[in-house]
Amino acid sequence: MRELLQLLEHDARRPVKELAAMLNKPEFEIEEAIKKLEDDRIIMSYNTLIDxxxxxxxxxxxxxxxxxxxxxxxxxxxxxxxxxxxxxxxxxxxxxxxxxxxxxxxxxxxxxxxxxxxxxxxxxxxxxxxxxxxxxxAYKKDGTIIDDKEDDRRLVMTP
Amino acid sequence: MNDWEQALSDTVDLVPPSGIRKFFDVAVSMDDVITLGIGEPDFVTPWHIRESCVYGLEKGYTSYSTNKGMLPLRQEIANLYKKNYAIDYNPAEEIIVTVGVSEAVDLALRAILNPGDEVLIPEPCYVSYKACVILAGGKPVPVPTKIENEFRVTAADLKKFVTPATKALLIGYPNNPTGTILTEEELNGLAKFAEKYNLIVLSDEIYGDLTYGGLEHICFSTLPGMKDRTILFNGFSKAYAMTGWRLGYAMANPVFIEAMNKIHQYTMLCAPVTAQVAGIEALRNGEKNMHKMINEYDQRRHLIYEGFCRMGLKTFEPKGAFYIFPSIKETGMTSEEFVENLLEREHVAVIPGNAFGECGEGFIRCSYATSVDKIAGALNRIENFLKNI
Known part of the structure; x- marks a missing residue:
């Protein structure tokens, strides 16, 4: 449950199908868990961080x-x-x-x-x-760095 | 006019060219490529580690260290192995800090091999093992493994290739490219084999921290009787996301370490001291971040495994590292054809399995050290690619 919440906290738009695969659980279980978390107001709302x-x-x-x-x-x-x-x-x-x-x-x-x-x-x-x-x-808001310059600098293919 | 090709050493000619170079050039020319072809973490080194390096520079840590590396770093490495695996290594004599595991493997091979000595290398395996054996004047002897056995190597497999010239066994589990790990029983089988044929075991455990599903990594030196004959390699690249720092180490009995140090002192002198300072911080305070990264890799592992299963590509669930190694044999293409076509049509970069040894033909290596969105995107494109062939 904690893992599910952490994933949703990071990205509330992640599809249930992906969440289920990532947590190695059937989709219906994820759907039920989200529903319960919403009903219990542990998940209170889904917001978007906007600049x-x-x-x-x-x-x-x-x-x-x-x-x-x-x-x-x-x-x-x-x-x-x-x-x-x-x-x-x-x-x-x-x-x-x-x-x-x-x-x-x-x-x-x-x-x-x-x-x-x-x-x-x-x-x-x-x-x-x-x-x-x-x-x-604002430099950092709710865990997100506003102007994050740390792009992926890795080479496109490495052994 | 000199023919400089003629001037090159014969040994260099023996080293095979990189199996990914030509795809690399194509991939870098595309701006919308999704790559599953990167063998390094997508995380940037945690900030507290980077900050400690900056602080070290401010304090003037800019000179050489002792050849074997700063003693406090070696002490932390010894502490780590004591804590995680209940094994004692003396930091003064049994540990050497190197420029990545790559240098450590090279040193070990050069320290133990005489011309013609053979080294058993279970394949598929990391690309540099074979080349390092050749460059050290030895003869690499590939031992093929199969998907039916999840690419695990057994003593029976090794036995087929052992000769009086066999000097060492070079293994890397958790494995790059397959994600395979070995059970204690299987490792014990290899240990007994090494004992029977009096082989030195070189065990590259760079992915040792990255195991999943509650499976614990077993350090080869901890197996009965193995500490004395094992040269153990580990480093900071994977578990602490520190690839570019080039920091690794080897642990072995003082005879091997001293011999390796002899080469190291003349060729490298010491590992970069800035990286060593950061390494101390990583070992002292890096565990929390490491577990966070491992947890994320695990989620991506499930996602990518489920994705390939859904597509119907034959694969097995990887238990370590951050790679999955599905079979593409049913498409009728070779690994390289598959990789080339996938790159051209769907702009997804993966690595052909044959880059990791002949028995990797018919497979592709996909790294899940990349964001969930990119993995999901790549899976969609691969699925699309398979539908249209």
Whole structure:
């Protein structure tokens, strides 16, 4: 099961026929396993890693350190939910260390992201402070090197 | 006008030309070729190994090392064999670091052969064995094996070719090109044979880490009585994806190692010190990445084996290295015709089996050290090729 997940994590479009051959299992077993992993939400979604910059979109990504005052009974969860429901918010993590929530926001421009932080995020009740960092360049994303220059340099035939 | 051809040594004339050269030239001229013809990993050397070499350069590791190689490297090699095979090699006297296994094989043959000495070589086998024996002044004696026995060699096969001039047995398992490995029982058969005829065994175990399906590699020196008569070869090329670094080693009794070192010190001096530094890092911290690569090879092995079975080409499941060796006899073509036509019509490069010995005629070697997408693509093209002949 772990091997199947690793293969799908690397390439979600790999046909079941190939997966079955690679894992030396019948196709129906692979199909059933994927179905179960989806039903259990172990496989949560199939996304595509896109180089939007290359496509021509120049979005701005901001990493924001958020400090919050935890609330009785729900701790950080209620405030986290108020934050992650916004479409602009790509990721939210509860952190140890000098701040509480790490929020990643994507917007069309610096102004729009700044506006979101000023008007939406920092005004949420319980948010005590924010500190924003804008990303300048992505070198590696989710395990993929963006501009990988390590082509196959092997000779075409060797003994 | 000098006829320089006449000036060449007779020995060089005896060495057969490369069996893949002409296909190579065609293959490089195509931009959409998918190649299953590469005998080296498709992984780049893991970063931590490369980084250690860079660090070594920064620290000034740029001089010669001792002839036999840096002692810490030899110590790590000894540790590896102690850990994996519970066998002791003394790093000071029983290990020599070489410029790839290729140099080590050459040294060993030159150290032990007198003119006319015969070396038994089970075929199909790696292309340089025969040539190295000739260049060392010996006589290679090919011992053919068959697909019916999954290209395993037995003592009975060897016995047919043994003569009073037989000095050594040169084996390479897991095997390039067939992917064959031998069981302990089969290896013991060879060990007894070597003992009976008092042969030196040269065992090239460069693919020793690449075995699949829960089958463990058996190091030839660990067989009863074999350590003393075995010259064992291994290196970093396959398991750590370090082919271009040219780093290998040989392990044997001090008499053989000293004799090999004598040649090595005058011809090579030492293996590149930058590679040796990287080799230490590979042995100390490379296991995790190695297992990741082996796991990927295993998945591709299943994929390619299933693919050839589906096409109806007679083949057997390879258990080691990263090659599969299907028969193409049913097509009525020779290996070279098959390879040439496949390359021309479908732009897929494979290696003709006869490049690895006469008994490889009627087979092709396909390497699965390439991405899954390329393997799947190549299989589709080969299937298409077979449908249209």
């Amino acid at each position: 939007w910059e290359k496509f021509g979109d120049h979005n701005v990504t901001s990493v924001i350190e958020v400090n919050v005052a935890p609330q009785r009974e729900v701790g950080f969860d209620a405030i986290a939910e108020r934050i992650y429901r916004f479409d602009e918010v790509k990721s939210v993590f509860l952190m140890s260390g000098s701040f509480d929530l790490l929020v990643i926001i994507e917007g069309q421009s610096l102004n729009k992201v700044a506006d979101f932080v000023a008007r939406r995020l920092s005004t949420i009740e319980g948010v005590t402070s924010t500190r924003s960092h804008f990303m300048l360049k």
